[in-house]
Amino acid sequence: MSDPETDTPLSEEARHAAKMAKKKAARDKIMAGKSGEKGLVIVHSGSGKGKSSSGFGMILRCIAHQMPCAVVQFIKGAWDTGERRLLTQNFGDLCQFHAMGEGFTWETQDKARDITAAQAGWAKAKELIEDPEIRFVLLDEIIIALRYGYLDEAEVLATLAEKPPLTHVCLTGRGASEALIAAADLATEMTLVKHPFRSGIKAQAGVEF
Incomplete structure (x- = not known):
């Protein structure tokens, strides 16, 4: 040049x-x-790690901007996670945290109970999404509940389509359907390249919970 x-x-x-x-x-x-501004529908799916972690990263951004937000956990509700401790103990005034799940279906071994928990989680999620004061709602692992048929996907999609115009909603979990991806403004697939679990290493505090 x-x-x-x-x-x-x-x-x-x-x-x-x-x-x-x-x-x-x-x-x-x-x-x-x-x-202009627009409330986004965000989908984090795929077999790789980072779906929930990314969602909680956005929750922290909302808190930093003083934006009221909320989390509904559909699967991990019985777990004592670092993100749950942090948000409930330090930011309860800005971020509601609803742990609705009781664990993965192979842990509860009770399909009816899992369906009841998922539907209770969705009832709370719908209430939060429809509240225009709440600017960001994280539906952690809801895609798993949808994939198992515990929730009516058509109802979830209808709620997303009719949400307040500036509300962001993030849905996480493996196996997002084509319809859910089509409804999203932002969809990311986490690809598994390498994971320590396959080498016999259990989930690590601070990394996975």
């Missing part, structure tokens, strides 16, 4: 600056066409 006026070669630093200036101009042009 040369200086267009003198036709002399540019230094590495100057070439880099020119390249970044082009990128910035292109980015600014893209951003100029974006405006």
